[in-house]
Amino acid sequence: METTTRLRPVREAWPSPSAAPVPGTAHEGNPYGYPGAESTTRLRPVPRKRTGRAVAVASCVVLGVGLIGGALAGVWLAAAEPGKPAEPAGYGEARSLWHNAPVDTLFPRTVAGPGAGPGTAARTWTRIVVAPDTPCTPAALAPNLLATLRPLGCERVLRATYTDATASSVITVGLVFTGADAPTQGTLAARGLATRLGQDVPPALPGPGTVAADFGAAQRAGWWLTTPADLPVVVTAVSGFADGRAVDRPQRADTAMGRGRTDAVAQSGLGHEAKAITERFTALLRSAVAAATQKKEGEDR
Numbered sequence: 001m002e003t004t005t006r007l008r009p010v011r012e013a014w015p016s017p018s019a020a021p022v023p024g025t026a027h028e029g030n031p032y033g034y035p036g037a038e039s040t041t042r043l044r045p046v047p048r049k050r051t052g053r054a055v056a057v058a059s060c061v062v063l064g065v066g067l068i069g070g071a072l073a074g075v076w077l078a079a080a081e082p083g084k085p086a087e088p089a090g091y092g093e094a095r096s097l098w099h100n101a102p103v104d105t106l107f108p109r110t111v112a113g114p115g116a117g118p119g120t121a122a123r124t125w126t127r128i129v130v131a132p133d134t135p136c137t138p139a140a141l142a143p144n145l146l147a148t149l150r151p152l153g154c155e156r157v158l159r160a161t162y163t164d165a166t167a168s169s170v171i172t173v174g175l176v177f178t179g180a181d182a183p184t185q186g187t188l189a190a191r192g193l194a195t196r197l198g199q200d201v202p203p204a205l206p207g208p209g210t211v212a213a214d215f216g217a218a219q220r221a222g223w224w225l226t227t228p229a230d231l232p233v234v235v236t237a238v239s240g241f242a243d244g245r246a247v248d249r250p251q252r253a254d255t256a257m258g259r260g261r262t263d264a265v266a267q268s269g270l271g272h273e274a275k276a277i278t279e280r281f282t283a284l285l286r287s288a289v290a291a292a293t294q295k296k297e298g299e300d301r
Helices: 091-095 143-152 182-190 264-268 270-300
Strands: 003-007 043-047 110-113 123-130 154-164 169-178 222-226 233-241
Touching (some): 110 270, 123 270, 222 270, 233 270, 264 270
Antiparallel strands (some): 003 043, 110 123, 123 154
């Protein structure tokens, strides 16, 4: 029987910023030298469910008033038609990344974000917790996004939470693998889902025993999502303060980044970080697809 792989959660010790570093223990995934070495997430085989694909996808999703306070007017998905361009290079390989790629490829231990903060300040994020891959459910996806993707085939959701170099903010990144064909994915990208989905804030992923221990629904501050046209993936991000403070109303990144904003979310750059990290992970996915495509081409020769 053909098997696939599933991510298992990483337990990564991350005491509070006030904890004293242990001399000589710092490494790439734990630059502060806190006690407890990060363990690597292993992949374990699971039976893979075979699903058929239609020759063409003709789907129309009208997201009505009522989801998240009726903020969504609607998103129309274009049907695949004869004569449309072929799939982008690596599009098929991208579908299987969620169970074929190592966890450190999908969620690197550290992610550099040059120019990711306010005023193009640099950011560096360190991974502190990885969740197992999950089906597309309300626990893993914001409701409007889930309603949009279900008719297309929502394959799997992978999530991990990172903290910045000062351990003052936390951010959950989600990789949502879709069943959309290339033309439909391109339509999703062109529609600007982040602005059309209303106040559709992604769920936070807390990390018990880490600086993200109290990162829950009430702590979500800035959020964003990116829908690349060349990958069957939606990348989401939601940021918050590492001290566990509650936020009255999460802000979409483009709102938090607006000129003249003086509130705590805007001043802290949490909107900047949410937008920048989705762009960074989109670039990482493209690199992973390119490597997978090159490997496949080498094996086929």
